[in-house]
Amino acid sequence: YEPLEHGYKELTFPPGRDGNFPMEPNALHIWPRGQFMLIALPNLNKTFTCTLFFPMEGPLSFKTVVESEDVIKLFENQFPDALGMMPGVEEEYLSNPIGKLGTVFCDPWHVGSQALLLGDAAHAVVPFFGQGMNASFQDCSLLRKLIDKHSGDWAVIFSEFSRIHVKNGHSIAKMAIENYLEMRDHVNDPTYRKRRKLELKMERMFPGEFIPRYSMVSFHQIPYSEVYTRGEKQLKIIEAMLEKFDDISEIDEIAIQDYLQIPTD
Ligand SMILES: Cc1cc2nc3c(=O)[nH]c(=O)nc-3n(C[C@H](O)[C@H](O)[C@H](O)COP(=O)(O)OP(=O)(O)OC[C@H]3O[C@@H](n4cnc5c(N)ncnc54)[C@H](O)[C@@H]3O)c2cc1C
Incomplete structure (x- = not known):
């Protein structure tokens, strides 16, 4: 398991005064700031879920931004336009948990004919390619094909699953980490x-x-x-x-x- 050293906190943009989305809903909004970033994704109820990806430790981090005034200062300095759309930011920041991020690199994903890991248990990835769940659906689809191909011979099904698919899990894991750097820094x-x-x-x-x-x-x-x-x-x-x-x-x-x-x- 490789921790990312950055965590995340979910915050909200409520609907605007007219009851509508406060920003363009057909877009992924990113506030890239080099060492950290804020993103916002639309929900069906006209709100946005806004996620702050932020270092766990360091001069500007979850360790140092802990009081109401730190939160306001962070948003005033770094995300002044977002702050205008976040009336409850202090309360949410102080009460919502800090999510941990990391990658599971495991090989193989099976034990004989007894057990096979699928989904995040085999390949938890950081969320920057939006592929964690998709990768898990791919596991199901490949497993289904191998069950048909080897008519219930679990030892063969499982070992072939690991042989074909572990490299795919490791590749999306690496790409997801690379995409974090791309989103928070390179886009500028x-x-x-x-x-x-x-x-x-x-x-x-x-x-x-x-x-x-x-x-x-x-x-x-x-x-x-x-x-x-x-x-x-x-x-x-x-x-x-x-x-x-x-x-x-x-x-x-x-x-x-x-x-x-x-x-x-
Ligand atoms: C911030 C964030 C954003 C994400 N965005 C995306 C995205 O945009 N697109 C995408 O495709 N993926 C995304 N993901 C990843 C996605 O959520 C996961 O990859 C997916 O949920 C993995 O599914 P899973 O069934 O393997 O594991 P989980 O969804 O974690 O399910 C495991 C279940 O097992 C239960 N469990 C654990 N231990 C036990 C036990 N001992 N006994 C019984 N039950 C137990 C847990 O409670 C849980 O319900 C994101 C993840 C995060 C953290």
Whole structure:
């Protein structure tokens, strides 16, 4: 088990004065602040659940932000626009628990024909890719296939499950940790933004050949371990392109085709 050294606290944005969502509901809102971040996700009742991901210890952390005035100071300094939408922030902050975050790296996930771990018990991940539950559903789907394939031979089913799938659990675990850095820090970085822009351009031009890592994880059923390997290769290509071209608009279809080594016919 690897603790993240950061925890989280859930807070709320109630509906606005008109009874409606206080912000655009069809979006993931992020306040990236380098070492920590606040995010907000909409609920059906027009509220937002707002989560503060924050260091457990250190000069600005759950250890130091403990009194009402610390909470107000934190939000005034770091999230002044959010503070206006959080009338109960002091009370909620002081009474809601601090959630712990960490990753379970376990291998194998079975013991003979007797027991198999699924879901968070096998691969609890930090929540920054929104894939913990999806990964658990994937376990069920693979297990179902293996039960059919090996007609109830549990020793074979379980060992094949571990052999095929542990690497996928470890890959999403690593990607989820990487995504925390991306969300809380890199989204503000101009080079990162340029990379994302180029990725989207490449996906639009060659959707069969190039899929950004986030899309592979969120919108496709590509195994996480394959996503990880493809993502690393793609990153190298993108970095090489950004080294050569200063301006993304100069990168045309032929250049992309060349970098992706797509045969011309
Ligand atoms: C802040 C946060 C945000 C998340 N966001 C997302 C997201 O956006 N998308 C996503 O896909 N996933 C997300 N997840 C992850 C998701 O919640 C988990 O991956 C998922 O709930 C795992 O399901 P599970 O059945 O394996 O475990 P759990 O949901 O933890 O279920 C285990 C159950 O076992 C019970 N239990 C424990 N010990 C015992 C015992 N000894 N006897 C009997 N019962 C016991 C527990 O009470 C619990 O009900 C998030 C997690 C967190 C913490």
